[in-house]
Amino acid sequence: MPTPAISLQGLTKYYGHDLGVSDLTFDVYPGEVIGFLGPNGAGKTTTMRSLVGLLNITSGRAQILGQEVSVSSTALRAEIGYLPGSPALYKNLTAGGHLKFLAKMRGIDCTAQIHSMAEVFDLDLNRHIHELSKGNQQKVGVIQAFMHNPKVLILDEPTSGLDPIVQREFSAIVDQRQKDGAAILLSSHVLSEVEHLADRVVIVNAGKQLLVEEISHLKEKTVRTIDLYFHSDISASIFEGISGVRDIRAYGNRVSCTVVGGENALLRRAVENGLESVQTHESSLDDIFFSLVSGGGENDSGV
């Protein structure tokens, strides 16, 4: 097992008596993207701000690249790219001037990286920040997080405010950084965003960790609805007794049912009975998510 790039061990943060997050334990490995999911107020931002040294950790530990994280772990931050949730920028600078300022403060030259990313995102570097739309300001935020090719990326709601085309470009950049071996933690409350980017997800709610799971496993647990179309009218009873198959209903030449887990057995029996076509209604992660958040909290698993 490689050494994790980000490692949380019982990370807990209280604001006075108010709980921020409690007892988070998970790792992010180099070359891995973790989707950090939860509704607003779940503690995602608190966790991320603790990791970049804006907040003091109350108890537990967090390590990045093997070093203990704290508000004074200055040198470590050279290896981290951080995108705050709806980042606030200096309004009196131009987009290019702002990025240059941050690069200079880091003591490195990121000119080439800034220009190539601005081109990909179609961002005019000469415009003043106060003239930019929220989406364009988000682009500046994304570029400053990536421009110094950090080994660790902590991205708080990175795609919020980006239009679908830019979201696709963003995904491409995340993929590239992942291939380069960066460890990426990205939060979202929109699960479909994370679905195609992340290898694993961590789901939190009300400051507690509900689940750490690989996306593919998570999908296996999902309930899908499948419609099977046949040459001629068919009886629902043919499909009784196949494991994981439920709610079987026949409507003339169509059979509708729900499936959990593998669907091979179902399809085999359908082919034997003259299957013509199949239509699968993939349920999104949102379904899993809401089933976990609304009462599934005790089903802790998979850590």
Next chain:
Amino acid sequence: MTLVFKTAKDHWKAFFFWTIGLIAMVAIQLSVYPTVRSSAAGLASFLDNYPKALREIFRMEDYTSGPGYLSTELFSMMLPLIFISIGASWGSDATAQEEERRTADLLLTLPISRVRILATKIVTAVLAQLALAIVLVFTLALGIRFVDLPLATVKIIAGALTGVLLGILFNAIATFVGAAWGKRSVALGGAIGLAIAGFLFYSLAPLVHTFDRITPVNPFQWTLGSRPLYDGIDWGYTSVSLLLATVLYLASLFVFKRRDIQA
């Protein structure tokens, strides 16, 4: 260095206008001086009719002399006001404004320690005040020649120094409050409130005995009270002012170093 330029850039417009305002104010006050001097006799008797209390509050005992005129018109109120305004506003901007506007999120996650960031801002603010004081000294030293107001340059420097000290002290207060609470309004309000209170206590001290008791610990006594245009630099009071400012700056660094920066 980048942050010094950035901080200077953020403030240069305001600083530029303060400087122009300062020069204009000095010029206007000096241009009136010949008239005041020529009507000295009449003015003196006119001022004698002022209530003693009022004369004491505005330190008008010696209004028609060069130092007396400049003390009353510039150094006892207008110049301190300018220095304190600049000091308090830069102090409250240092970290509190960055936090309130949430630009601190990007600034404080750079690989630069919080102490270094705040220290840089403090140094920039102190240098700006010194620059303003130098402008003041040059303007006055030049101006008094035109209106034939004899005053040794060292006394002008002493006067400007009291302005800078007040500016730095209230900059330190605003910086500290901002570093500890992260609210610009609290930092600015706190510093300006203390300045007004301090000034009132200082001004009314000759009249109200109770106020006089706190005079020894009143920064306005350490600066204005040292009568710089008459007595030159008071090294004792200057040291005390600098010491207090240093303590406040160090305390700012100490609290800011470990504070939670909340979203």
